[in-house]
Amino acid sequence: MSHAPCPQPCPEAERLRHNLSGLRQHLLNSHECLDSWLALSELIPYPQQRKDCLERAAALAPDNLDIQQQYLEAVLLLE
Numbered sequence: 001m002s003h004a005p006c007p008q009p010c011p012e013a014e015r016l017r018h019n020l021s022g023l024r025q026h027l028l029n030s031h032e033c034l035d036s037w038l039a040l041s042e043l044i045p046y047p048q049q050r051k052d053c054l055e056r057a058a059a060l061a062p063d064n065l066d067i068q069q070q071y072l073e074a075v076l077l078l079e
Contacts, residue, residue: 005060006033013039020044034060038067047077 006013013035016022023040027033034057041053051074058064058071 006035008034010035012036018043032056032060034067041070041074047074050074051078 037057054071
């Protein structure tokens with residue numbers, strides 16, 4: 001099932017910014033949400049999972065150099 005992207009900025013992601021399970025639920029039930037992936041990457045303490053979140057965000061925002069840089073830094077941290 002394909003979902004429309006969330007609005008930017010996503011009010012739901014902002015409301016759930018510090019709620020790990022809420023952000024996960026939003027991503028499962030709603031949309032591919034750039035703001036949720038970024039917020040989740042800040043909450044996740046594990047480098048591999050943080051990289052995975054940033055990889056999803058980078059795929060959703062290929063022209064956002066800041067997000068691309070964050071993703072590459074996460075990749076380098078794991079190497």
